[in-house]
Amino acid sequence: MIALTRPGLSCAVFAAFVLPAMVGTAQAATLDDIRAADELKCGINTGLAGFANTDDAGNWVGFDVDYCKALAAAVLGDSGKVQYVSLTGKNRFPALQAGEIEVLARNTTWTLSRDVDLGLTFVGVNYYDGQGFIGPKSLGISSAGELDGASVCIQTGTTTELNLADFFRTNNITYEPVPIETNSEARAAYEAERCDVYTSDASGLAATRATFDNPNDHVILPEIISKEPLGPLVRHGDDQWADIARWVLNALISAEELGVTQANVEALAQTDGGSDNPEIQRMLGSAGSMGKMLGLDADWAARAIKAVGNYGEIFARHLGPDTRLGLERGLNALYTDGGILYSPPFR
Amino acid sequence: MFFRDQSEMLPARAAPITEVGIVGWLRINLFSSYPNSALTLVSLTLLLLVVPPFIDWVLIKAQFSGDTGEACSGIGACWAWVDQRLGQFFYGFYPAEAHWRVNVTAVLLVPAILYVLVDNLPGAKFGRWFSYVYPLLAAYLLVGGFGLEVISSDKFGGFMLNMIVGLTGIVLSLPIGVLLALGRQSRLPVIRLFSIAFIEAVRGVPLITLLFVAIVLLQLFLPPEVSLDQLLRVIIMVTLFASAYMAEVVRGGLQAIPKGQIEGAQAVGLGYWQTMRLIVLPQALRISIPGIVNTFIGLFKDTTLVIIIGLFDLLGHARLLQTNPDWIGDVDHEAYLFSAAVFFLVCFLMSRYSVSLEKQLSKDRH
Numbered sequence: 001m002i003a004l005t006r007p008g009l010s011c012a013v014f015a016a017f018v019l020p021a022m023v024g025t026a027q028a029a030t031l032d033d034i035r036a037a038d039e040l041k042c043g044i045n046t047g048l049a050g051f052a053n054t055d056d057a058g059n060w061v062g063f064d065v066d067y068c069k070a071l072a073a074a075v076l077g078d079s080g081k082v083q084y085v086s087l088t089g090k091n092r093f094p095a096l097q098a099g100e101i102e103v104l105a106r107n108t109t110w111t112l113s114r115d116v117d118l119g120l121t122f123v124g125v126n127y128y129d130g131q132g133f134i135g136p137k138s139l140g141i142s143s144a145g146e147l148d149g150a151s152v153c154i155q156t157g158t159t160t161e162l163n164l165a166d167f168f169r170t171n172n173i174t175y176e177p178v179p180i181e182t183n184s185e186a187r188a189a190y191e192a193e194r195c196d197v198y199t200s201d202a203s204g205l206a207a208t209r210a211t212f213d214n215p216n217d218h219v220i221l222p223e224i225i226s227k228e229p230l231g232p233l234v235r236h237g238d239d240q241w242a243d244i245a246r247w248v249l250n251a252l253i254s255a256e257e258l259g260v261t262q263a264n265v266e267a268l269a270q271t272d273g274g275s276d277n278p279e280i281q282r283m284l285g286s287a288g289s290m291g292k293m294l295g296l297d298a299d300w301a302a303r304a305i306k307a308v309g310n311y312g313e314i315f316a317r318h319l320g321p322d323t324r325l326g327l328e329r330g331l332n333a334l335y336t337d338g339g340i341l342y343s344p345p346f347r
Numbered sequence: 348m349f350f351r352d353q354s355e356m357l358p359a360r361a362a363p364i365t366e367v368g369i370v371g372w373l374r375i376n377l378f379s380s381y382p383n384s385a386l387t388l389v390s391l392t393l394l395l396l397v398v399p400p401f402i403d404w405v406l407i408k409a410q411f412s413g414d415t416g417e418a419c420s421g422i423g424a425c426w427a428w429v430d431q432r433l434g435q436f437f438y439g440f441y442p443a444e445a446h447w448r449v450n451v452t453a454v455l456l457v458p459a460i461l462y463v464l465v466d467n468l469p470g471a472k473f474g475r476w477f478s479y480v481y482p483l484l485a486a487y488l489l490v491g492g493f494g495l496e497v498i499s500s501d502k503f504g505g506f507m508l509n510m511i512v513g514l515t516g517i518v519l520s521l522p523i524g525v526l527l528a529l530g531r532q533s534r535l536p537v538i539r540l541f542s543i544a545f546i547e548a549v550r551g552v553p554l555i556t557l558l559f560v561a562i563v564l565l566q567l568f569l570p571p572e573v574s575l576d577q578l579l580r581v582i583i584m585v586t587l588f589a590s591a592y593m594a595e596v597v598r599g600g601l602q603a604i605p606k607g608q609i610e611g612a613q614a615v616g617l618g619y620w621q622t623m624r625l626i627v628l629p630q631a632l633r634i635s636i637p638g639i640v641n642t643f644i645g646l647f648k649d650t651t652l653v654i655i656i657g658l659f660d661l662l663g664h665a666r667l668l669q670t671n672p673d674w675i676g677d678v679d680h681e682a683y684l685f686s687a688a689v690f691f692l693v694c695f696l697m698s699r700y701s702v703s704l705e706k707q708l709s710k711d712r713h
Contacts, residue, residue, distance in 0.1 A: 046657060047670040054667050056431040058440050083501070086657035094563045184669050184679050211676025213421055324415070324672045 042068035255310035416677030439504015524593025600631030
């Protein structure tokens with residue numbers, strides 16, 4: 001999920017050195033470029049359950065896809081004006097740096113080296129993930145600390161591989177890695193009992209467990225051994241565009257906190273008879289001039305929410321308990337509901 | 348002395364039952380010796396162990412209808428996705444209202460290929476011209492312009508993408524490969540060195556690397572406003588890659604032609620190109636047919652590598668299906684099996700054509 005293989009890294013690092021000299025002039029006004037093309041080029045995953053996938057009609061759907069739609073609705077007024085560019089773990093950063101996409105929403109972990117060294121700007125976190133373990137109940141373990149000598153199925157070439165090594169080293173216990181190429185193969189290997197436990201991002205593990213014939217025979221161990229804050233990102237060098245991308249995400253989160261939904265956003269946005277809450281008024285543009293500060297019109301946030309709903313609605317639609325993935329909000333609940341999701345105020 | 352009366356022929360007797368009919372066939376082909384009999388029995392046992400459960404899984408216990416993977420029991424194969432996803436598997440993201448353009452292109456492909464591959468078809472003269480014009484026609488139909496709505500190449504996908512990349516690569520790599528093979532044997536040092544350098548450089552690098560260069564590195568060196576179409580980059584790289592292999596296959600054929608023939612051709616006053624076109628290449632290519640088709644099949648299967656640059660071919664859409672929340676965990680084997688079957692069909696047809704062409708040509712020769 002958070003693939004960062006060495007060739008990918010070297011490509012990206014290479015790109016980081018070559019690029020600033022080359023594209024410095026071209027990225028001054030991303031917003032103007034998007035308006036001129038009348039299309040937002042949004043980088044997404046090549047297929048990850050719940051985050052980016054195709055429906056039966058061949059349209060992209062998912063948690064990350066909805067962010068692209070919200071951004072396009074805010075900037076261009078139409079959530080359909082998105083060109084989705086599918087990117088692998090290897091070519092996602094070069095594509096962003098070279099200007100093939102304007103924003104990358106591909107469940108990418110926010111790390112220092114990516115933020116600083118690769119010349120990228122993370123605009124926020126839309127999903128707090130972390131690496132965990134799943135194992136059969138029959139194994140009788142209740143904590144990852146008891147995994148001494150266990151064989152562990154792991155996807156190669158990802159940060160999860162490095163996290164795993166760190167975890168076992170710091171806890172001074174041994175393990176036997178069973179390296180597997182893709183997520184679905186790893187799942188099959190675990191089901192065939194080629195390994196005792198399987199490690200991946202907790203979101204992926206929950207989704208994986210839901211697909212087993214007897215989900216209750218498997219437990220997800222309580223330890224989360226890494227921090228994986230996933231979020232959208234843009235290039236360095238155009239702060240206005242980064243601000244827009246950041247505040248569209250914040251608007252989706254704030255909308256949930258303020259009770260603005262896809263259904264009621266139009267009514268709340270009315271200048272007369274709309275919401276009495278001053279923050280809602282500022283966000284939806286019936287008061288103040290937030291849109292103008294961003295270089296957009298007053299309705300930008302209202303359009304984004306109208307297009308895809310607030311954060312909670314997006315989560316429920318693609319990842320939540322009513323979907324087959326059945327993920328709980330957990331850390332991704334609002335800070336008022338016991339999570340850590342928190343948007344700066346619209347003021 | 349005892350003489351047999353030679354004036355009468357003995358009536359013909361039926362061949363021994365062990366030599367003809369089913370028994371004879373079995374005896375000759377399957378039980379001709381103890382080791383062979385043992386092998387036959389082992390193979391039969393293996394087949395009995397594998398085939399009935401497979402058919403049971405793939406057909407009898409399979410689930411053919413349903414909206415999500417939950418409809419599938421997990422005992423048999425899950426084919427419920429087929430009626431919803433078949434369009435994506437074959438057309439990718441190509442807009443549904445324009446599917447007819449792909450269909451027309453596919454239907455016209457049949458005569459275009461047949462007129463090239465098969466001799467003595469009615470209307471052969473016109474047919475050949477049609478085959479030459481077909482690539483332009485196909486490009487017009489698929490991409491659009493001049494009255495048709497333009498459809499950008501990032502909408503291309505599914506098996507259609509495999510066919511486009513594969514066929515373009517096949518059609519272009521043979522002539523380029525022949526030129527490279529001739530160049531490698533050329534007496535002109537610049538041409539020879541260029542050919543050798545190209546062939547060795549391209550053959551020495553995995554196709555994935557070339558694709559990465561085309562997609563990732565190229566865009567870093569080109570100015571941002573210059574953008575070469577992604578699909579075009581892929582086709583160019585796949586063609587160059589196949590050409591290098593093709594050159595070596597053809598060179599094998601060229602080296603099998605005795606030098607005396609070339610000298611003979613020169614003696615009767617033929618120039619270089621005439622010698623090659625009339626004397627050397629027809630024989631060399633005939634010798635190289637198995638290798639050429641082998642390269643074609645390899646190239647066709649290599650088209651699945653486009654997944655790593657974010658284009659979704661047949662296999663890419665199979666993987667999308669596997670990671671769809673509605674189907675995740677239920678179609679891991681089925682999606683791959685379906686793709687494998689489609690690829691096998693096309694590659695098998697190519698292989699059979701190569702066999703029949705070899706037979707045809709060896710008949711011509713003797």
